[in-house]
Amino acid sequence: MVVTFPNIGNIAPAARALCQGLQIPYVMPAKNNKRTLQIGAEYSPEEICLPFKMMMGNFIEGIEKGADTILTTGSCGPCRFGEYCELQMKILRKIGYEDIDFVVADLSSEVGMEEFKCRVGKVGAASPVSRTAQFKAIRDAYRTVELCDKIDARAYYLAGYEQTPGECKRILHEYKDRLLECETPEETLKLLNDYKRKMSRVKISRDKDPIKISIIGEIFTVIDPYSNLYIEEKLMDYGVSSIRKLTPSWWVKDLMLKPFKLNSLDIKRASRKYLPYSVGGHGKECVGEAVLGKEQGMDGAIQILPLGCMPEVIAKSILPTIQMDKDFPTMTLIVDEIMGEAGYVTRIEAFIDMLESRKRRGSMGRTVGF
Ligand code: SF4
Known part of the structure; x- marks a missing residue:
């Protein structure tokens, strides 16, 4: 199993930390760019919404780099999101990617807890680490996304108050670049905690409005x-x-x-x-x-x-x-x-x-x- 996943903001580093913790090979999707969207749009229905096209682009790029399993989320509607996975599977099959497996994490009542466990269990079964280590991997992935969201939120808010213009943005870019170099969930969490502290030390002017x-x-x-x-x-x-x-x-x-x-x-x-x-x-x-x-x-x-x-x-x-x-x-x-x-x-x-x-x-x- 070689997993890939959509590149949706801070979900990508968390999914990466999860794969690292579970010791499952993965393909990190490229940062969303013009090519991702072009490929996605080429194979998507013309009138479908933008997220569908971006995700299709991510999946195709991931498959081109060797992924055979797509880890994504789903829902049972009522908007088009309920149709995403079925349609994406059909399109991928039609364009020649017939053996791609989808693991759709969906906790809606129509799917139910048993089916959810069964789907997620597929990934667990492919992991060589113990059950305890698997739980730790899930916890670390959640902490990763939570820390990323906290650092981002602080940067976006403090930008209006910073004493040195551009400091929050510089720290934001720096941590996002360095995140890609982390090879274990522990390294990722350490880096994020360091940057959370760095962000809290940004000098602000409280008299600004x-x-x-x-x-x-x-x-x-x-x-x-x-x-x-x-x-x-x-x-x-x-x-x-x-x-x-x-x-x-x-x-x-x-x-x-x-x-x-x-x-x-x-x-x-x-x-x-x-x-x-x-x-x-x-x-x-x-x-x-x-x-x-x-x-x-x-x-x-x-x-x-x-x-x-x-x-x-x-x-x-x-x-x-x-x-x-x-x-x-x-x-x-x-x-x-x-x-x-x-x-x-x-x-x-x-x-x-x-x-x-x-x-x-x-x-x-x-x-x-x-
Ligand atoms: S909310 Fe539904 S209709 Fe809107 S972009 Fe997302 S999937 Fe498409």
């Missing part, structure tokens, strides 16, 4: 920097602080607490008035996050969604009501494989200008806290 923006929207496109044209890094360059609730570690916690109905209680409360039902994907979360953004003192929210994303289109139609009710500006950016960066940047800059002028006029936000 930067623009603060909440990044909301479809989970893949907010997590994958290539898909959203590195929006969080662009905001860092403008000296804007940003927060984002949807991260891979949030997703894992949400999934684990779902059977007990204890998941994302704050989002459920915040979205109740505007969207009390699940509409698939993370449409409900997007609405709840917009309300939470206002409560947390953010100056505005940017929603990112792939072209044709059904749940986010529903959320998009509700955001103007929240904007009016709460006096909370929101802007929507739609991403796809055919898009111009110049227009995208212009819209971001115009939104920041508008938030700055509101701030000058006195609609002040308050600080979320360091």
Whole structure:
């Protein structure tokens, strides 16, 4: 078994740490790039959403480098994500990759715990290490993704307060590059703990009052920097602080607490008035996050969604009501494989200008806290 997995933000280093801990050969997917998207788009249905195309690109590149098993997540709908794996398997078979095995980690009630264990057990059976070491590998993988998400969140938020412009971004890039050199989960965790400390030592000016923006929207496109044209890094360059609730570690916690109905209680409360039902994907979360953004003192929210994303289109139609009710500006950016960066940047800059002028006029936000 040679495993590969989609390159979705911090999921990739965690999946890598898992394979290292389980001592299973793996192919690390390349950082998402133009070629990944081109290959993915070539073999995907034209109107399918961007995450499908990116993942197809990752899988094909992984198979080209020798992978025979794809480790990915799945769901049973109601949006297109429920069809992803079946369709991806069919396409791969059709283009000649007939012996590729899919391990789809899906904890939905339609799949059930027994089937989930059976699927995940396939990977466990291929691992030569003891059961105890396998549990440790899973724990280390989770700690990896959690630490990466924490460091990123701190960097994106502190960028608006740093004394030396660009310091948070430099540390962010440095740790992401060095992460690729780690050969064991222990090395990975040590490096991440070092960088977490480094990030907490960044000198900040508490008297600064930067623009603060909440990044909301479809989970893949907010997590994958290539898909959203590195929006969080662009905001860092403008000296804007940003927060984002949807991260891979949030997703894992949400999934684990779902059977007990204890998941994302704050989002459920915040979205109740505007969207009390699940509409698939993370449409409900997007609405709840917009309300939470206002409560947390953010100056505005940017929603990112792939072209044709059904749940986010529903959320998009509700955001103007929240904007009016709460006096909370929101802007929507739609991403796809055919898009111009110049227009995208212009819209971001115009939104920041508008938030700055509101701030000058006195609609002040308050600080979320360091
Ligand atoms: S949430 Fe949107 S982008 Fe994601 S699979 Fe569903 S329709 Fe596609």
